Amino acid sequence: MGYDDRLAEYIACRHGALRRSAYLLCGDVHQADDLVQSTLVKVMLAHRRLERIDSIDAYARRTMHSTFISSRRRLWHRERPHAQMPDTSTRVPDVDLGLSVRAALQLLPARQRAVVVLRFWEDLSVQGTADVLRISEGTVKSHTSRAMATLRTALGEAIVDLPGTTEPQIGALT
Amino acid sequence: MTQIQPSISISHELLERALDELPPPQGDVVAAVLAGVRTQRRRRRSGYTLASAACAAVAAGVITIAGSTGAGHATSVPQQTTQGTRSQIPYPLDRLLPANVTDVRRISDFAPTGSPTAPAVKMPALQGGIFSFTRHGQTGYLRLISYDKPHAPASEPLFALAGGACSKILPVDFQHGLTCRMTDLPHGATLEVLTQGPVGDKGWTTPSWEGPSYIAFVIYPDGREVLVSAMSSFGSSTKVTRTPPLTVAEVAAMATSPDWFAPLPTPSG
Numbered sequence: 001m002g003y004d005d006r007l008a009e010y011i012a013c014r015h016g017a018l019r020r021s022a023y024l025l026c027g028d029v030h031q032a033d034d035l036v037q038s039t040l041v042k043v044m045l046a047h048r049r050l051e052r053i054d055s056i057d058a059y060a061r062r063t064m065h066s067t068f069i070s071s072r073r074r075l076w077h078r079e080r081p082h083a084q085m086p087d088t089s090t091r092v093p094d095v096d097l098g099l100s101v102r103a104a105l106q107l108l109p110a111r112q113r114a115v116v117v118l119r120f121w122e123d124l125s126v127q128g129t130a131d132v133l134r135i136s137e138g139t140v141k142s143h144t145s146r147a148m149a150t151l152r153t154a155l156g157e158a159i160v161d162l163p164g165t166t167e168p169q170i171g172a173l174t
Numbered sequence: 175m176t177q178i179q180p181s182i183s184i185s186h187e188l189l190e191r192a193l194d195e196l197p198p199p200q201g202d203v204v205a206a207v208l209a210g211v212r213t214q215r216r217r218r219r220s221g222y223t224l225a226s227a228a229c230a231a232v233a234a235g236v237i238t239i240a241g242s243t244g245a246g247h248a249t250s251v252p253q254q255t256t257q258g259t260r261s262q263i264p265y266p267l268d269r270l271l272p273a274n275v276t277d278v279r280r281i282s283d284f285a286p287t288g289s290p291t292a293p294a295v296k297m298p299a300l301q302g303g304i305f306s307f308t309r310h311g312q313t314g315y316l317r318l319i320s321y322d323k324p325h326a327p328a329s330e331p332l333f334a335l336a337g338g339a340c341s342k343i344l345p346v347d348f349q350h351g352l353t354c355r356m357t358d359l360p361h362g363a364t365l366e367v368l369t370q371g372p373v374g375d376k377g378w379t380t381p382s383w384e385g386p387s388y389i390a391f392v393i394y395p396d397g398r399e400v401l402v403s404a405m406s407s408f409g410s411s412t413k414v415t416r417t418p419p420l421t422v423a424e425v426a427a428m429a430t431s432p433d434w435f436a437p438l439p440t441p442s443g
Contacts, residue, residue: 008204008208011203011204011207012203012204015199015203016199019196019199020193020196023192023193023196024189024192024193029196029197032196033199037203037206037207037210038210040207040210041207041210041211041214044207044208044211045211045214045215070373097191098191098192098193098194098195099195101188101189101191101192102192105192116189117189120185120186120188120189121186121189123186
């Protein structure tokens with residue numbers, strides 16, 4: 001099996017997982033598909049580097065998040081945040097929870113959203129998240145804290161903090 | 175009314191709920207990626223010249239969107255590059271460009287992430303593309319998007335430009351040389367003019383830079399939106415710092431033209 005064949009096999013196997021993360025990042029299925037395709041093209045083009053990289057998965061993850069954050073710097077397509085924050089008075093109806101979570105994620109700046117997806121969806125540690133985004137662990141923690149505050153405001157009682165914590169600890173959550 | 179259990183923490187479980195409505199992918203994903211790889215390799219071989227950008231557009235796939243639930247992307251119908259004279263430029267760009275702009279070519283359809291390799295979205299109310307042009311011997315690029323939201327079919331996915339960008343600028347954006355000015359237009363429309371420094375994708379793989387740009391948004395009260403962005407480079411492997419060959423005033427004048435939503439003229443001859 002040639003190298004391109006192995007990468008094609010990787011794409012077939014891992015496309016779904018990348019697409020789910022991309023959907024959480026983008027909040028839109030078309031942009032998510034676009035992001036995943038751009039990411040996978042870059043992964044395949046980097047075959048010379050990949051021969052020295054232990055984990056294609058880690059490489060693809062870093063490429064996708066880097067591409068996502070860079071694309072958000074292009075102002076012409078930046079998403080329009082909700083004019084009003086979702087109702088936080090009491091509870092979020094169960095049937096709308098998915099929609100509410102997606103809307104709440106869209107309230108986060110790109111890098112905070114990436115931190116949330118890496119830590120709480122892909123279950124990476126603070127250090128692992130910092131490595132992917134090439135930022136310090138302290139920055140990961142501060143992004144997490146700010147993202148949590150925004151999500152808590154947006155989702156109200158749909159989410160709760162763990163007992164005894166003001167900022168969720170990834171180790172305790174996973 | 176059904177209430178959720180108030181015991182969900184920010185966790186894998188909560189985020190999984192956000193994926194409830196994610197439809198399955200459409201089309202042959204591997205084939206689409208391989209097509210993108212071939213396009214990029216071709217561009218690399220030709221040194222990221224304008225010719226390579228045109229080749230990228232030829233090889234780029236076209237997405238069709240099936241329904242408002244985002245049933246998705248089905249690759250890929252080859253897209254021909256539009257080249258040449260001003261009379262061949264898609265309406266209304268022909269009338270809006272300054273007279274001394276020449277050699278206008280469509281190099282890419284609109285793509286959500288702005289990636290030249292990404293397939294384009296086909297939406298009837300959403301028109302746009304990326305064009306190269308020449309003025310005073312200098313090559314420039316235009317990103318054009320017009321969105322006729324009031325006339326969008328019910329089946330068309332929602333789309334939003336960056337309306338209100340001036341009020342949402344992040345500190346990191348100022349580091350990229352950003353300025354933003356908002357002006358009220360007659361009849362409740364709003365014009366936002368931004369100037370932005372070079373923006374690059376600095377991943378581990380091939381970098382892709384857009385040069386400094388002048389961006390004009392016009393947002394009408396009924397939801398129609400126009401974006402005109404003039405750039406000094408597009409998809410460049412190196413950082414370009416020269417200014418675009420159009421002025422800020424020219425870009426703003428193009429964006430505020432009512433022609434974007436005027437009926438198409440009857441072809442003559």
